[in-house]
Structures are given as structure tokens and as C-alpha cells.
Amino acid sequence: QLQLVESGGGLVQSGGSLRLSCTASGVDLRYWSIGWFRQAPGKEREGVACIRSTDSRTYYIEAVEGRFNVSRDNTKNTVYLQMNSLTPEVTAVYFCAVTKVLTLTTSPGPYDYWGQGTQVTVSS
Numbered sequence: 001q002l003q004l005v006e007s008g009g010g011l012v013q014s015g016g017s018l019r020l021s022c023t024a025s026g027v028d029l030r031y032w033s034i035g036w037f038r039q040a041p042g043k044e045r046e047g048v049a050c051i052r053s054t055d056s057r058t059y060y061i062e063a064v065e066g067r068f069n070v071s072r073d074n075t076k077n078t079v080y081l082q083m084n085s086l087t088p089e090v091t092a093v094y095f096c097a098v099t100k101v102l103t104l105t106t107s108p109g110p111y112d113y114w115g116q117g118t119q120v121t122v123s124s
Contacts, residue, residue, distance in 0.1 A: 002026040002113050004096050009118030012086055020081040020118060022096030027113075029053075029072065033099050034079045035111055036070065038092035038120075045095070047106025049081060059104040064090075086122045093117040 008020040022034060035050040049060045051070045058070045069082040079096060097111035 002098075004098065004113060004115035006094060006096055006115045006118040009094060009120045011121045011123060014087055014122055014124050016086050016122070017082070017084045018086065018120060020083065020094055020096075020120070021078050022080070022115060023076070023078045024098070025077070027077075027098070029077050029079060029098070030074050031100075033101065033104075034070070034072070035097050035099065035106055035108075036068075036081045037095045037097060037106070037108060038090070039095070039117075040092040043092075045108055046092075047108060048094075050104055050106055051079060052102060052104055053100075054102060057104065059106065061106060083120070086120075088122045088124045091121050092119075094120050 003025045033053045037047050039045040049070045051058045067085045072079045095117045097114045099111045101110040
């Protein structure tokens with residue numbers, strides 16, 4: 001059974017960094033593109049970054065470009081989201097999800113399987 005588990009969230013001060021992990025079981029992430037999403041209280045789920053399966057090409061929304069970095073470790077079947085220069089505005093539950101769609105997209109629609117999320121809280 002396919003399962004995605006996020007970890008690495010927590011409480012950090014503004015300007016700090018966190019690295020989120022998304023570890024998969026029941027699926028080989030080499031053959032899936034992975035997206036990172038977030039959902040703040042009272043807001044819709046928002047895609048922030050993704051990495052494509054075929055060439056590990058990445059895409060970031062403008063709000064996080066230059067501060068967030070997606071990478072993958074196929075030996076651990078894990079994808080990471082390194083988040084730097086954090087601000088309180090990024091406080092949210094962060095999710096990873098997988099898709100077979102090869103078009104780089106942060107739209108939630110094409111993603112088939114989702115993790116349960118990990119809370120990221122940035123204090124001012």
C-alpha cells in the first residue's frame with residue numbers, strides 16, 4: 001500500500017530554516033513526480049514546489065523561489081524540502097503528494113496520493 005509520511009516540521013524563529021522530508025513506502029519515488037503543498041488555517045491548499053521524476057527538474061512558486069529547495073534521495077526513497085529564511089507567513093501544514101503527470105505543476109488536481117502533513121510554525 002502506497003504511503004507518504006512527512007516529517008521535519010516544527011517551531012522555528014523568523015529567519016530560521018527547516019528541512020522537511022517525505023518518505024514513501026509501497027512505491028518507488030523514482031517513477032513519480034512529487035509536489036509540496038501547504039495549507040494555512042482558513043486558506044486553501046497551495047502548491048509551493050515540485051520535482052519531476054524523469055529529470056529531477058524543479059519548479060517553485062514565486063513566493064518561495066530562492067528560499068526553498070526540493071531535492072530527492074532515491075536510495076532512501078525520500079524527497080526533501082529545504083526551507084530557508086523563513087517568515088511567519090509560511091506557517092502552515094505542509095504536505096507532499098505524488099503524480100505520474102510529467103508536466104511540472106503545483107496544482108493539487110493531478111496529484112494522486114497525499115501524506116498526512118507536518119506542521120510548520122514560524123514565530124516572529
